[in-house]
Amino acid sequence: MDFMAPGILAQSVLFIAIFSGITIIWERDLGIVFKFLASPTPRTALVLGKALSAGIRALSQVVIIYLLSWLLGVALDFSPLPLLGVCVLALIGAACFSTFSLIIACLVKTRERFMGIGQILTMPLFFASNAIYPIAIMPAWLRIVARVNPLTYEVDALRALMLQNGVHGFNVGFDFIVLALATIVLVIVAGLVYPRVAT
Amino acid sequence: MIILQTEELTRRFRNILAVNRLTLSVEQGEVFGLLGPNGAGKSTAIKMLTTLLPPTSGTARVGGFDIHQDAAAVRRIFGYVPQALSADGSLTGRENLRVFARLYDIPRKEIESRLSAALELMGIADTADRLVATYSGGMIRRLEIAQATLHHPKLLFLDEPTIGLDPVARDAVWEHLAVLRKQFGITIFLTTHYMEEAEANCTRIAIMYKGVVAAIGTPSELIASVGKPDATLNDVFAYYAGDSLATGGTYKETAATRRAMRRLS
Ligand SMILES: Nc1ncnc2c1ncn2[C@@H]1O[C@H](COP(=O)(O)OP(=O)(O)O)[C@@H](O)[C@H]1O
Numbered sequence: 001m002d003f004m005a006p007g008i009l010a011q012s013v014l015f016i017a018i019f020s021g022i023t024i025i026w027e028r029d030l031g032i033v034f035k036f037l038a039s040p041t042p043r044t045a046l047v048l049g050k051a052l053s054a055g056i057r058a059l060s061q062v063v064i065i066y067l068l069s070w071l072l073g074v075a076l077d078f079s080p081l082p083l084l085g086v087c088v089l090a091l092i093g094a095a096c097f098s099t100f101s102l103i104i105a106c107l108v109k110t111r112e113r114f115m116g117i118g119q120i121l122t123m124p125l126f127f128a129s130n131a132i133y134p135i136a137i138m139p140a141w142l143r144i145v146a147r148v149n150p151l152t153y154e155v156d157a158l159r160a161l162m163l164q165n166g167v168h169g170f171n172v173g174f175d176f177i178v179l180a181l182a183t184i185v186l187v188i189v190a191g192l193v194y195p196r197v198a199t
Numbered sequence: 200m201i202i203l204q205t206e207e208l209t210r211r212f213r214n215i216l217a218v219n220r221l222t223l224s225v226e227q228g229e230v231f232g233l234l235g236p237n238g239a240g241k242s243t244a245i246k247m248l249t250t251l252l253p254p255t256s257g258t259a260r261v262g263g264f265d266i267h268q269d270a271a272a273v274r275r276i277f278g279y280v281p282q283a284l285s286a287d288g289s290l291t292g293r294e295n296l297r298v299f300a301r302l303y304d305i306p307r308k309e310i311e312s313r314l315s316a317a318l319e320l321m322g323i324a325d326t327a328d329r330l331v332a333t334y335s336g337g338m339i340r341r342l343e344i345a346q347a348t349l350h351h352p353k354l355l356f357l358d359e360p361t362i363g364l365d366p367v368a369r370d371a372v373w374e375h376l377a378v379l380r381k382q383f384g385i386t387i388f389l390t391t392h393y394m395e396e397a398e399a400n401c402t403r404i405a406i407m408y409k410g411v412v413a414a415i416g417t418p419s420e421l422i423a424s425v426g427k428p429d430a431t432l433n434d435v436f437a438y439y440a441g442d443s444l445a446t447g448g449t450y451k452e453t454a455a456t457r458r459a460m461r462r463l464s
């Protein structure tokens with residue numbers, strides 16, 4: 001259970017974030033997105049706003065998972081600094097995957113295609129990570145996928161911070177850097193593809 | 200002074216030439232109308248001018264800036280109300296405006312006074328603190344015009360501002376646009392398929408059909424050019440487009456507006 005709890009938190013954050021791009025398709029159907037894109041606000045600022053709102057929503061998941069884990073007797077670390085770290089991780093993780101979701105939404109533009117692709121992507125993102133089993137026991141090809149999957153780094157850092165004596169593979173600082181870099185790259189790409197939603 | 204100028208502006212969607220070599224210019228202070236049936240290419244033209252859609256070829260300048268090279272500068276010059284009624288039904292009218300005050304970088308100290316002035320000007324001050332879900336279509340349209348003019352733009356793009364509204368609501372929209380012009384000298388570039396509205400409100404009209412502008416002029420010039428003493432704009436349209444404006448299937452778009460209103464509420 002101690003091994004699973006961080007994976008479950010990461011997964012619930014991923015699940016909420018990966019479908020958040022649908023809001024842009026609603027805004028497109030409603031016509032609001034055309035007004036946003038015709039305003040002088042930089043597109044990356046619009047994308048960051050979306051990412052931040054997904055991040056803040058993810059904090060509710062932290063509360064829920066901590067409560068459940070505590071009830072199930074997981075040896076959680078409640079000291080303030082790690083707790084703050086977990087919140088920041090959930091926030092960046094949600095920002096990262098919601099921006100990824102936004103990119104897909106801007107490319108596919110319709111609800112049906114978006115939901116389909118969302119379903120298809122969630123599973124590999126989840127299973128090709130260290131959320132359920134350690135990378136060490138994976139076949140070589142899967143290990144490579146897991147290594148480039150931002151979720152792996154989120155889970156790794158969560159393991160280090162959530163648990164009283166969590167076992168983790170990488171340096172926590174390294175996890176944060178990878179996750180933050182992935183988010184920055186995705187935000188830049190999203191800023192470039194965002195205008196496509198209007199065409 | 201010329202505020203908007205297009206040069207052979209063209210947009211193709213696969214095998215459809217939605218806008219074909221549009222060339223026109225608009226003087227400051229005008230109310231310029233693109234008149235044409237559904238599918239003529241009006242919305243596509245407006246989307247290119249508002250930097251939402253890249254042209255396939257050709258250029259345009261808005262307020263002296265190129266829509267492609269200086270897109271960010273162009274976006275500071277105009278306000279834009281898209282064809283579909285679009286406001287956030289779960290917010291109040293005032294809250295909807297506040298979002299746009301932020302998007303347009305209006306100084307924080309000025310925001311509240313600008314909101315009140317805009318609501319007053321558009322005649323929706325009484326209902327400003329009610330949820331937009333309770334607004335009528337005409338009120339939503341006026342709220343959108345308030346949104347689009349909060350930053351006091353020189354130019355306002357309106358895509359079918361009165362589509363789907365009942366005659367009373369349509370008149371109210373035009374009345375408030377007239378006030379806006381008087382107060383700020385704002386230039387208006389609009390599209391419509393209502394001939395009477397174009398005739399009554401536009402200083403100049405471009406007749407658009409199947410992506411091509413067939414004629415441009417003041418309403419009276421256009422009517423005179425037909426050469427019949429009692430011609431109407433409908434005759435003008437038939438004369439230049441070889442088709443009747445009335446047969447353009449506008450029903451579908453009207454229905455879409457009604458659906459949008461239901462979605463909002
Ligand atoms: N995104 C698009 N993809 C493909 N075709 C489009 C797109 N937008 C518009 N069109 C086509 O371009 C033509 C002009 O459309 P539009 O500019 O919306 O006309 P109007 O606003 O005058 O009714 C129509 O034939 C329409 O089907």
Ligand SMILES: [Mg+2]
Nearest residue numbers: 241242282359
């Ligand atoms: Mg249109």
